[in-house]
Amino acid sequence: MAWGRIQTADGRTLSGMLTDTGLQPMTGFGSTTPAGPVEALDGATLLAPCQPGKFIGLWNNYHAAAEKNGLAIPAAPLWFLKPDTSVVGHGATVTLPPQAGRVIFEGELGVVIGTPCRNASLAEAEAAIFGYTCINDLTSLDILNADPAFAQWSRAKGFDGFGVIGPSIATGLDWRDLTIRTLVNGRERQSYPASDMIFSPAEIVQHLSQDMTLMPGDVIAVGTSLGVRPVKAGDVVAVEIDGIGSAEVTLA
Template sequence: MEVLNLSLWVRFSRGGQEGFGTLEGERIAVHTGDLFAGAAPTGATLALAEVTLLAPVRPGAFLGLWNNFHAAAAKQGNAIPDFPLYFLKTPRCVIGPGEAIRPPSGYEGKVLYEGELGLVIGKRVSNADEAEAAAAIFGLTCVNDVTALDLLLADAAFPQWARAKGADTFGPIGPAIATGLDWSALSVKVALNGRVRQDYPLSDMIIPPARIVSLISREMTLHPGDVIACGTSLGALPMRPGMQVAVTIEGIGTLENAYASAA
């Protein structure tokens, strides 16, 4: 894994107040200002044990890709896309590390985890070429693109992507945003109760990050804080209440959430 001046940005709450900073071992160097436009260290630090980590970003737009890995496309018999096949998850579904994933009230069907690489946009980007798009990616994070599978095709006339993927708690992001990582050298691992169920290389991606951002920006202006989940590969399976699901990407960390019963 190539590291190019790695920083790990986190958001946290402490005593009813929210803040952000860089994670340095077991401490957070607190910053002030705008994460994407002039964040400055305050000189203060906090012990990680003193705070609750939040999702490291509050996206204005939260996009997810489908069918973006060669291995999964080959197994499922899907054609290789030329343009990102994307859907929108509501930003209101976002939760942070340690928060519980819950199915919608009354839903008794399958709920899948999908471990993915998330791209965090750092500057406004519209109709960009790939070099401009690459420069607009602030950093990388872990995403669990949770899906209520039985809702997706509940109506044969209308695939319900937003409903299936946008329920409350269906967008875990975190634990940090890493800058300075080479995405192509990374792998995504997902463990259920400690047993690895997904383990796939990001180098198998069909449409790579800079091209994803470039192509989407032709149709949709992206803004600082927007998140794009790059799609998942083989091994996405249903969860059962009581399970712990952990998405790990080396250099970013582990995003762990419990899957609980409906509230």
């Protein structure tokens, strides 16, 4: 199943199951109860497939990147928060603020929560995962490292449009089989296996649920690996994962 969210030509926002030509609205996030007729995609705008209450990102969660950068394997997931106003979907135009300076892309796999999750066992954490999506965690390097006394993770990653999610949420996938690819202006810049993760999606959810209650629609970007590079206005950046699709944005 592919779950998506659209804005219709007459301004309505609908979410539900996606097909090649339409969206079947559902009564709530992850519901299987129809809430009206199928809405044609022609003339509609594809939005981020959910609007997370919490958008959580991970740092240093891939063995290859940790080894190359000389980073120790963490004892628990290292995480930060991105504001909900950073969220955009496939096809959006993202304006790079002048104060952001150097900005890099980070193509990532996204985990989407389907049921409330608090102090979960590993099995409960696995069951709480609704599906997977593509993420581009855009980051201002200049702001992140501007103050040696305080790494500004949230500000560096929190500008409007710096959290690209989409194009859909796919269910029924085995994350171990997935490859995350990032293309800039059609040229592949990242290609790495999700199976290289330090903490698996279920382990991440389990750990995070000890710190906070995870709610339906919350999104966890599980971190990136090798190949991140600076981007500039005019670039078209796409994060692609087979079985999910491509989340592409244009930078301005």
